Amino acid sequence: xxxxxxxxxxxxxxxxxxxxxxxxxxxxxxxxxxxxxxxxxxxxxxxxxxxxxxxxxxxxxxxxxxxxxxxxxxxxxxxxxxxxxxxxxxxxxxxxxxxxxxxxxxxxxxxxxxxxxxxxxxxxxxxxxxxxxxxxxxxxxxxxxxxxxxxxxxxxxxxxxxxxxxxxxxxxxxxxxxxxxxxxxx
Amino acid sequence: xxxxxxxxxxxxxxxxxxxxxxxxxxxxxxxxxxxxxxxxxxxxxxxxxxxxxxxxxxxxxxxxxxxxxxxxxxxxxxxxxxxxxxxxxxxxxxxxxxxxxxxxxxxxxxxxxxxxxxxxxxxxxxxxxxxxxxxxxxxxxxxxxxxxxxxxxxxxxxxxxxxxxxxxxxxxxxxxxxxxxxxxxxxxxxxxxxxxxxxxxxxxxxxxxxxxxxxxxxxxxxxxxxxxxxxxx
Numbered sequence: 001x002x003x004x005x006x007x008x009x010x011x012x013x014x015x016x017x018x019x020x021x022x023x024x025x026x027x028x029x030x031x032x033x034x035x036x037x038x039x040x041x042x043x044x045x046x047x048x049x050x051x052x053x054x055x056x057x058x059x060x061x062x063x064x065x066x067x068x069x070x071x072x073x074x075x076x077x078x079x080x081x082x083x084x085x086x087x088x089x090x091x092x093x094x095x096x097x098x099x100x101x102x103x104x105x106x107x108x109x110x111x112x113x114x115x116x117x118x119x120x121x122x123x124x125x126x127x128x129x130x131x132x133x134x135x136x137x138x139x140x141x142x143x144x145x146x147x148x149x150x151x152x153x154x155x156x157x158x159x160x161x162x163x164x165x166x167x168x169x170x171x172x173x174x175x176x177x178x179x180x181x182x183x184x185x186x
Numbered sequence: 187x188x189x190x191x192x193x194x195x196x197x198x199x200x201x202x203x204x205x206x207x208x209x210x211x212x213x214x215x216x217x218x219x220x221x222x223x224x225x226x227x228x229x230x231x232x233x234x235x236x237x238x239x240x241x242x243x244x245x246x247x248x249x250x251x252x253x254x255x256x257x258x259x260x261x262x263x264x265x266x267x268x269x270x271x272x273x274x275x276x277x278x279x280x281x282x283x284x285x286x287x288x289x290x291x292x293x294x295x296x297x298x299x300x301x302x303x304x305x306x307x308x309x310x311x312x313x314x315x316x317x318x319x320x321x322x323x324x325x326x327x328x329x330x331x332x333x334x335x336x337x338x339x340x341x342x343x344x345x346x347x348x349x350x351x352x353x354x355x356x357x358x359x360x361x362x363x364x365x366x367x368x369x370x371x372x373x374x375x376x377x378x379x380x381x382x383x384x385x386x387x388x389x390x391x392x393x394x395x396x397x398x399x400x401x402x403x404x405x406x407x408x409x410x411x412x413x414x415x416x417x418x419x
Contacts, residue, residue: 075226107295
């Protein structure tokens with residue numbers, strides 16, 4: 001996605017859980033990439049959003065070092081993914097990594113459950129109601145009310161299932177009257 | 187024909203049709219909703235095209251006869267009821283299809299698993315509008331009924347076997363019919379009883395035969411890319 005950034009010669013899928021068997025360099029690069037803010041919701045980082053899947057460093061026979069980053073989109077059509085990839089490349093280039101490639105992976109599909117507790121807190125703080133946890137079968141318990149991020153009331157109503165971005169729904173608080181975005185469960 | 191191409195063309199063409207509502211939707215929320223659904227479908231199309239070849243060439247440089255989408259998705263938007271009857275019929279097909287594919291080990295499985303979760307919202311939205319219009323005013327009821335009936339003949343094609351598609355069309359069709367029957371009944375609408383396949387029905391989109399409005403849609407969709415090859419911004 002950036003000139004000069006070529007995929008690693010023979011990329012192999014990481015056989016283990018992300019983070020397993022990670023080197024100190026990989027950990028550092030993962031921290032840097034994960035700290036990149038989401039382009040649409042800059043209050044949360046990519047790590048908090050749960051879209052950074054893996055960071056691997058691969059060495060070719062001649063000692064050439066390539067960094068391979070795996071990102072997963074929130075929605076398949078999310079246009080922010082290209083900006084995320086460019087931002088990550090830039091950060092890692094600045095850190096001295098010359099060969100960085102960012103690839104998109106779809107499996108397993110991203111879920112709003114991948115947003116960290118800290119990410120949820122920051123969303124709420126910035127006026128976006130965080131998603132509710134999904135059950136093992138993917139359903140959301142109806143009894144879990146969506147709380148107004150402005151006044152805290154649970155008396156809120158749906159205005160539209162679709163809002164300013166694909167990942168949000170538009171709601172209104174019937175207590176304070178303010179409309180707000182809700183990060184809808186996926 | 188590859189199954190990925192057929193599904194990609196479905197998603198791209200419906201995405202473009204929904205995009206035509208931009209600036210014309212009855213209320214702002216619907217403008218945003220239709221654009222969001224269009225964006226999801228575009229994302230699915232891009233991902234599926236990447237399994238077949240170059241996405242720009244596939245989307246912008248093929249002639250009408252090379253497209254493998256079902257004829258349902260290329261039907262013009264019509265009125266709002268028409269747009270949602272089309273969406274209901276299509277999303278109620280796409281959701282069980284993606285769920286079935288997600289359970290296979292085909293190369294479509296990762297996308298299908300992801301997209302199924304998005305289509306749940308599309309179907310939910312289409313159901314809501316079908317109920318609201320069908321069980322609404324006399325005028326909205328009449329329009330919704332007219333739209334459901336008019337598009338009925340395009341629904342048989344959804345369940346024609348597609349080579350390489352690891353899903354059982356008969357099972358999908360049974361699920362689809364149960365779903366549609368239930369929604370229309372609740373919306374006080376009558377399940378259309380015309381033919382869904384055969385001489386008096388439509389459906390050869392998967393073979394590259396399309397209805398008259400499709401050529402004009404493609405002309406508009408491809409015009410910019412063909413006029414300025416390789417242009418970027």
